[in-house]
Amino acid sequence: MRAEQSGVETIPEERPRDASDVRPVLLVASVAERVEIPLEACQSLTIGRGRSGTTGAQHTFPDELLSRQHLRITREGRGYLVEDLGSRNGTFLEGRRLTEPARLGRGSLLFFGNQIAVLRDVCGAERAALRDEAAAPFGPVPTFSPALASTFARLRRLARTDAEILLIGETGVGKEVCARAVHVASGRSGRFVAINCASLPAALVESELFGYAAGAHSTARAAKPGLVETAEGGTLLLDEIGDMPADLQAKIFRFLQDRTISPLGSVKHRRVDVRIVAATTHVDGPGGCGPMRRDLLARLGADPIVISPLRDRPEDIPGLFAHFATGALDHVEPAALRAVCLYSWPLNARELEKATRNAIALCDDRDLRIEHLPAAIRGALDRGPPITARRRAPRAAPERAELERLLAMHRGNVAEVARALDRNWNVVWRWIVKLGLSPEKLRHGRPPGD
Helix, strand or coil, rough: EECCCCCCCCCCCCCCHHHHEEEEEEEEECCEEEEEEEEECEEEEEECCCCEECCCCEECCCCCCCCCCCCEEECCCCCCCCCCECCCCCCCCEEECCCCCECCCCCEEEEEEEEEEEEEEEEEHHHHHHHHHCCCCCCCCCCCCHHHHHHHHHHHHHCCCCCCCHHHHHHHHCHHHHHHHHHHHHHHCCEEEEEEEEHHCCCHHHHHHHHCCCCCCCCCCCCCHHHHCCCCCCCEEEEEEHCCCHHHHHHHHHHHCCEEECCCCCCCEEEECCCEEEEEEECHHHCCCCCCCCHHHHHHCCCEEECCCCHHHHHHHHHHHHHCCCCCCCCHHHHHHHHHHHHCCCCCHHHHHHHHHHHHHHHCEECHHHHHCHHHHHHHHCCCCCCCCCCCCCCCCCCCHHHHHHHCCCCCCHHHHHHHHCCCCCHHHHHHHCCCCCHHCCCCCCCCCC
């Protein structure tokens, strides 16, 4: 429905998260696949090597770098502990190898074999958005980030309207990619035209945007259409609109009001059918949009869409890395993947693309290793935050009858009893001595019922 006074087409606001609908999910990604593992029903989840899939409280991956039982994630109150199970190649939390159980925080990076994993709390709308992304990606690479998938779901809905869209995001985050995806999803038959507003010369901005008539100035021997007119029937991206001087923003605002253009040197006005998407990197001004005129901000949308930076969605990095390296690599060293995922990427996906292509150029055997990456990215392996160790809460000793049953079952083998109880051998032995039991009498006997 189009608002009568402002002319801005609106869609219903996204509903806020319902806390009762939020579920803990382990998002596991590699350069080859993505897997969602729900944790809500699991008190304990073991991850190891085997056929891909979940069986009971175990999930397996066909990864030769994994041990058959590689690591375990255990619920502890509202949080989770992660521990390595003596694996051959180790488990890494935030880049550091686990030597004892540690707390797995929301958003923490967990590495095992060729996989990275991130624990997220995901609501129902985000789960649906992730399914939509997997089935039909909004951009060239499906996002695995629940938050960004939800943003893309909103952009899909907006694309079907004529509403203006304002995108905010850091340099290199993919604002133009999103604008192109909006154009494709809109079904508009015209061209997609991108204008870098920051690079338009102030003296020529009017003629560049709206064109000029023949004779409008000394070099105007023939009429020339402006950039706005070339996007007729399609989508016009006004990139870096926040960097435009305020007087030039006023010209854009006037065009948005009635969608009419008047070429320089002409008295005729003509309406142009064009969809407007604007983008800016500025996020520090009124309404979160930097030095943008308030009337222009209101016209473009008082609720701009923020494209999250890459450092906030590391679960997307393996997929983007694979996309930029398509067909160029046979293998990626796990340490190289860990470094790529731990690096903060201040220039976002654009920097990741450049670093990936440079690394590919340096490896001549289609095997990308840690030494092929820039020094700043390699250094990310040493800058991980300290691991917060959490030992399991003390558990009560088993009843005498339970201990006798286990001793009989395992023919007095205290080490097997300790494994069954998930306790250290010396702890179980102290219980046996305290209760006056005698494992030796059962060592060569037969358990009851045999």
